[in-house]
Amino acid sequence: MIQSEKPTIMDIARMSGLSKGTVDRVLHNRGEVSKKSYDKVMAVIKELGYEPNVFASALARGVSPRIAVLIPLHGPGSFWELALKGISKASGTVGPLGVETELFEYNPSDAASFQDACNRLIDSSPSGVVVAPMFGPGTQMLTAELRSRSIPYVFFDTKQDEDGYLAYYGLPEYKSGYLCADQLTVDRSASEVLVVRVKRDPFRQSDPTVIRRAGFLDYMNEHYPDCIVRSLFIDPDDPVRTDQELDYFFEAFPGTTHVAMFNSRIYLIVPWLERHPAQIRRVVGFDNLTANMNALARGTVSALIAQHPDEQVAMGIQALFDYIVLGKKPARRDNFMHMDILTRYNIEYY
């Protein structure tokens, strides 16, 4: 065997005095091999540093994994649409390698719709699943089913508390709140702060913003204990009402100079902010939605904290590919991804 050539399964067979069939059985722990032969083969494998040829392997197995992605129905320019970009992003990487992705959507305010999407997903019998767990019990039923069919799945955005997932990709939520506070107060002039919150969707089980808020408040207590933090709830579906609420609030607390939000919907208050440009010094929100980015470019929003759900989805698909096609588990199961600070001067290349 020539040095530069990589050892093949046949080399192993020859050197261990056995046939490639036996080597193959050893490689895949498929049994029907005596301990003696097993040890012999393993020794040779280790000696030669054998690594299987993934191309030949994939070809022989005839793999063409179909990966299902389960996310809520999304309007244009929403958070979930960002996540969708991750699919095409991943397609660019693993698409040429034969991976296909299929999208399953559900109405986030309708548990039955979620069930329906789950059923359709299961019926399609994908080779892997990417899902953002929003309905706790519903997701648990889904993952139980996936486990029983030994279909690997990864979480993104939110992590489900269980043990069967292949990987999780998301943000360190508490830290992101902390970071948000730091970005808000970086001009060191904050004395009265407004936190705008959205009436919580009763169907949604997990709400990352409560943890973000905790991080935010802890930062404020530690660094600006004298700063007053007030909350205002708005209705995301009623812009007129939102404007009124903001009017009332700033009438009552005219000293407010800094505004933050913990979800992706800072764009909801942008119209009001742009009609009252004088008073507000800094505005910080989350996520690089188009509407948010535009407000950032105009200077209405000072900074956005981006969690890049597209990257999370892409990483998830990549992890599934590595597992299904290459037989490789991800290095870490829980992957907390970077939080990017976006300002008007660095958004151009995102």
Next chain:
Amino acid sequence: MIQSEKPTIMDIARMSGLSKGTVDRVLHNRGEVSKKSYDKVMAVIKELGYEPNVFASALARGVSPRIAVLIPLHGPGSFWELALKGISKASGTVGPLGVETELFEYNPSDAASFQDACNRLIDSSPSGVVVAPMFGPGTQMLTAELRSRSIPYVFFDTKQDEDGYLAYYGLPEYKSGYLCADQLTVDRSASEVLVVRVKRDPFRQSDPTVIRRAGFLDYMNEHYPDCIVRSLFIDPDDPVRTDQELDYFFEAFPGTTHVAMFNSRIYLIVPWLERHPAQIRRVVGFDNLTANMNALARGTVSALIAQHPDEQVAMGIQALFDYIVLGKKPARRDNFMHMDILTRYNIEYY
């Protein structure tokens, strides 16, 4: 042919009444095919939407691309060491697919050493090359040779002014200077600013910091025209002298409250800064070197602008892989990558 099955080269052969040898010749423009047959095959290919199986193709061709990376010798914790991380990063993605990388290093202050590295690289006849062009003429000779051997190459960090490269991955330098100024002045209290500069290496042909400085100064002129910007040159190899220079400077200009640097060596002035914590309000530098990150974590440095050379290298290797193995050119030739703002509160997950 069953619907769900992907068409193979044999399907095409059957449907066009020819053999798979002819189809293969058409697919690779290898000639020896009559126009009539060529058109027929192309029509069938289009009709069936044929896509080659990359696994089978790679297996048959026996590809195992060796990608050479050419970068300067680097001390631990330097900018170029970051770039190196991109190699292992890319190995994680394309390594299992049979890609090997080889590193060629040279002494950046010795043109002969660069020549030597180039020769060794050429002699190894790699399938692709990743290089950061520092010596203009030297790099041009290298790329000319690569072109004549039709070996594809990509640039990162700096772009060479020519037309043969497959892709370029780097930072928008001017914008990065602009961003740097914005981060430095985000507390709106800057009136006297110090820019610390390093004596330029005479061997290095391209210096991105001059463009960064232009962006920085433009921002300052536009937003803080009354702010005074002063420069101080230091010797990177003489820390004692550096400290003295800083002492002299701050004696002469005690009103200086903000400090910036445009290269990756902000860590050089960290010792002085930490001995004089009272005066300086904000410090901004470039690149996530370990030393810089530590200073950031301690709060000595306020923000770092990271260009992530590891990602650039990884993207470069990926592009070469896509081109060599999958036969796919990158979507864009010039890729300006995101600039990340790093503060002490978001560095943990980088």
Next chain:
DNA sequence: TTTGATTCCGTGCACGGTAACGGAAAAAAT
């Protein structure tokens, strides 16, 4: 000793594509 079950292993084809080889058919030269 024969029969049966069990354990273990080798053979051979398939996966889809590549490219060398040789030969038939058509065109050109004699």
Next chain:
DNA sequence: ATTTTTTCCGTTACCGTGCACGGAATCAAA
């Protein structure tokens, strides 16, 4: 009309693994 060249195309042997199938060997049961 025959030879030579050129053009074109089919055949075939791989590439390295996966896996079904059948058979040899071993051991226990009759």
